[in-house]
Structure formats: C-alpha cells, structure tokens
Amino acid sequence: MSATATPNTNGSATPQAPPRTGRDKWTGRYPHLGTGPLSADVFTSKEQFELEREHIFKKVWLNVGRIEQVPNAGDFFVFDIAMCETSILVVRGADGAVRAFHNMCSHRGNKVCWDQSGNRNNFTCKFHGWVYGLDGDLRHVPDEEHFFDFQRSDHGMTPVACDIWEGFIFINVDPEPAETLAEYLGGMGESLTGYPFGEFSGACASWSTEVRANWKAVKDAFQETYHVAFLHKTSIPDSFTGPANPHQHILDLRLYPRHGSASLWGNAELQPSPAAAIAFRHGSFLLRKDFDAGNLPPSVNPTDERDWVLDLNVIFPCFFVDVSEGSYFTHNFWPLDVDRTIWTSTQYFPKPETAGQRYNQEYGHVLFRDIILEDGNTLEQTQSMLRSGAKTEFPIQDEEILVRHGHYVVDQMIHGRPLATPALAHATNGNGAHRG
Numbered sequence: 296m297s298a299t300a301t302p303n304t305n306g307s308a309t310p311q312a313p314p315r316t317g318r319d320k321w322t323g324r325y326p327h328l329g330t331g332p333l334s335a336d337v338f339t340s341k342e343q344f345e346l347e348r349e350h351i352f353k354k355v356w357l358n359v360g361r362i363e364q365v366p367n368a369g370d371f372f373v374f375d376i377a378m379c380e381t382s383i384l385v386v387r388g389a390d391g392a393v394r395a396f397h398n399m400c401s402h403r404g405n406k407v408c409w410d411q412s413g414n415r416n417n418f419t420c421k422f423h424g425w426v427y428g429l430d431g432d433l434r435h436v437p438d439e440e441h442f443f444d445f446q447r448s449d450h451g452m453t454p455v456a457c458d459i460w461e462g463f464i465f466i467n468v469d470p471e472p473a474e475t476l477a478e479y480l481g482g483m484g485e486s487l488t489g490y491p492f493g494e495f496s497g498a499c500a501s502w503s504t505e506v507r508a509n510w511k512a513v514k515d516a517f518q519e520t521y522h523v524a525f526l527h528k529t530s531i532p533d534s535f536t537g538p539a540n541p542h543q544h545i546l547d548l549r550l551y552p553r554h555g556s557a558s559l560w561g562n563a564e565l566q567p568s569p570a571a572a573i574a575f576r577h578g579s580f581l582l583r584k585d586f587d588a589g590n591l592p593p594s595v596n597p598t599d600e601r602d603w604v605l606d607l608n609v610i611f612p613c614f615f616v617d618v619s620e621g622s623y624f625t626h627n628f629w630p631l632d633v634d635r636t637i638w639t640s641t642q643y644f645p646k647p648e649t650a651g652q653r654y655n656q657e658y659g660h661v662l663f664r665d666i667i668l669e670d671g672n673t674l675e676q677t678q679s680m681l682r683s684g685a686k687t688e689f690p691i692q693d694e695e696i697l698v699r700h701g702h703y704v705v706d707q708m709i710h711g712r713p714l715a716t717p718a719l720a721h722a723t724n725g726n727g728a729h730r731g
C-alpha cells in the first residue's frame with residue numbers, strides 16, 4: 296500500500312501511515328523504530344550518561360516550573376539541574392518578563408541566590424556584596440573604583456534562554472539554542488493549545504523523591520500501560536482495565552520526532568466504591584467518568600472515544616503532561632547520576648469552590664499517591680538487577696512503543712544522527728482494543 300502525503304501539525308508534509316491492526320498495530324506504522332530488543336547497558340553505562348548530558352540535556356528545552364510560581368515582579372525560584380551542571384535562577388522582572396540566569400556571581404563565581412524561592416528587589420552576593428537587578432544587570436559593586444578597566448555593564452548575570460508554553464516555564468542552557476521553544480515542541484505543543492492548564496493550576500499537590508535508578512528506567516515506567524493490570528491491581532483494579540480491555544491496550548498513538556502521545560482506555564462500566572461515588576458527584580479525578588468532550592481541545596482524545604480516561608504526553612527528554620477532563624498531572628525525571636534520579640509528580644485541579652469539590656480533589660490526590668507509590672515500587676529493584684549484567688537485552692512488545700521511541704531518540708541524539716519525522720496516523724475504530 297502506498298503512503299499519501301498529508302500535512303502534519305508542524306506544517307510540513309509527512310507520509311500518512313495506513314491504519315494497522317494486530318501484533319504490530321503501532322510498531323508497524325513506524326518502521327524506523329524496528330522491533331529488536333532494548334539494550335540493557337543504556338541504563339548502567341556511565342559513558343552513555345555523559346553523552347546524554349552533553350548531547351541532550353545541555354541542548355534541549357527543559358521544563359523547570361510554571362508561571363503561577365512567579366506571579367509578581369520580584370518573585371523568583373531557583374532550580375538546580377545537576378545534569379546541566381548549573382543552578383538556574385528564574386525571576387519575574389519589573390517589566391513583567393520572566394527571565395532565567397545562571398545563578399552565578401560574575402566576581403568569583405559564588406552562587407548568587409541561596410534561597411529556593413521568594414520575592415526580592417535585587418540579588419546580593421553574600422561573598423563581596425555585588426548587587427544584581429531583577430533583569431540580571433550588575434547594579435552595585437562595593438569599592439568599585441579599585442577594579443581595573445571595569446564596566447559594570449560587562450558583568451551581569453549570564454542569561455539562560457527562557458520561554459513559556461501554556462504557562463510552563465522552559466529553559467535551555469545552550470547559549471545558542473538550535474530551535475525556539477515553539478519549534479522544539481512542534482506538533483506536540485500545538486496539539487495541547489487550548490487545554491485549560493491555567494484554570495486547572497488553582498490547586499496542586501506534589502510529591503518528589505530521589506530514586507536510585509537510571510532516569511530512563513524511571514521514565515519508562517510511566518510511558519507504557521502493559522504494567523497496569525499487574526502493578527496497579529490494588530489501587531485501580533477495574534478503572535484502566537476491564538473485560539473489554541484486560542491489558543490496557545492504548546486507544547491511539549501520536550509520535551513526533553522527539554515527543555509522543557497516547558490516548559488511554561478507561562472503563563466506562565466502572566462501578567465506583569461508595570467513597571469514589573461521592574467524589575464523582577463533585578467533578579472528575581483521574582478515573583473514568585462520563586466526560587464532556589466539549590471541555591477538551593479537539594486534539595485531546597482525538598479519536599473521540601467513549602472509553603477514554605486521559606492522554607499521556609511525553610515531552611522529550613524528561614517531562615510528562617498527562618491531561619484528562621477536569622484535571623491534569625505532570626512528571627519530571629531529573630538525572631543526578633547514571634543510577635540516581637529525582638522524580639517529581641504533581642497533580643493539578645481548579646481551585647475548589649465547595650466542600651464537595653474539595654473532597655473530590657482530596658480523593659483524587661490520595662488515589663494518585665497510591666498509584667504512583669506502586670509505580671515507584673519496582674524502580675530500585677530493577678536498577679539493582681540491571682547492575683548484575685545477567686541480561687544484556689530486553690524484549691519489548693508493541694504496546695510499549697513509547698518506550699521504544701524514547702530510546703530511539705536518545706540513541707540518535709547521543710550519536711549525532713538525524714531524527715525521523717514519523718507519519719501521523721490515528722487508530723481506526725473497531726480494531727479490537729476499544730469500542731468506537
């Protein structure tokens with residue numbers, strides 16, 4: 296069957312893959328990914344880890360926060376990124392602009408701001424008292440006249456590329472980023488335009504922990520649903536799986552050059568517990584309930600499924616934005632070392648206006664906590680066995696295609712090879728995984 300050219304959401308023409316069914320329903324659409332096993336050493340190789348630092352994390356746009364963290368002039372937060380070997384100071388200026396700087400004094404290198412967040416009129420280095428404005432300019436130098444050939448204007452804090460997408464603050468430590476943030480996010484970013492991230496950021500709960508596992512092993516646990524029927528049989532035994540879809544086969548898949556999205560099946564026949572039923576009466580929270588498709592941008596749940604629960608969106612390399620109706624959640628996976636990762640998950644809801652909505656959200660928070668505790672359970676046990684070297688490769692199946700894609704992108708980037716532009720194609724109804 297020949298492919299036809301169809302514009303993708305980047306505006307360029309890409310071949311439209313024909314719909315497929317069967318064992319290679321997803322992988323068969325993306326032949327550049329192959330079907331071979333995954334090498335085990337990508338999780339333990341210190342050499343690969345250093346290549347990932349130089350060719351990925353020091354080159355791409357990385358999410359460091361949301362604009363609600365810096366609503367007013369002078370609001371700031373500090374974000375240390377071990378993988379980029381720097382600390383980033385993000386601050387809203389008097390002109391309203393959000394800027395980022397290497398958090399480093401121009402005099403002799405001291406970290407300028409030691410607080411994690413707050414509000415300031417300026418930033419004063421503790422070492423010799425140099426003072427920087429909110430715009431990074433050097434404003435005051437004690438005993439300035441004893442420096443040589445000295446111009447204050449030459450010694451501001453070093454800026455870091457900073458831009459905002461849908462309220463998410465991204466930075467790029469490359470002094471000359473190859474792409475703008477909009478170009479980097481491409482069709483993935485465009486597909487989520489219109490989702491009410493700001494409205495749903497009125498109430499959030501966040502969990503963060505250091506996991507003794509490689510960042511890709513941690514990330515992979517959140518970009519496949521093959522594990523749901525087993526690992527989550529206690530927390531959500533009949534929500535994301537059911538007789539119609541016992542293995543949580545995904546409903547739809549969208550691959551971009553670096554990023555990827557999957558629409559997840561939710562059991563429309565779910566019989567909630569009495570406590571969950573009360574929560575359902577006051578809004579949505581993670582589990583499947585009747586939802587209003589009119590509350591979603593057309594590109595969320597694009598195949599318009601009834602048995603839909605959320606879209607999983609993987610923004611390369613380490614940021615997930617998983618959107619549902621009424622709430623969304625994020626994961627960030629920050630490498631510290633080849634076998635250490637900071638994992639942060641945050642769940643976002645609108646500001647509650649009634650006690651019922653507050654109950655609904657608390658129920659959602661506790662359920663989400665229980666689910667991600669189950670997810671976190673296997674990570675260190677996995678890494679401990681990876682170190683044994685007993686296995687050199689792992690088979691991964693069709694439904695784990697986002698795992699395969701993620702490792703493909705890493706491998707291409709660390710070796711300086713170009714990325715394929717995947718064809719965009721949606722699942723067709725009645726293909727065995729779901730109802731139309």
Ligand code: FES
Nearest residue numbers: 400402403420423
């Ligand atoms: S190192 Fe900051 S003022 Fe000297």
Ligand SMILES: [Fe+2]
Nearest residue numbers: 516517527670
């Ligand atoms: Fe999970």
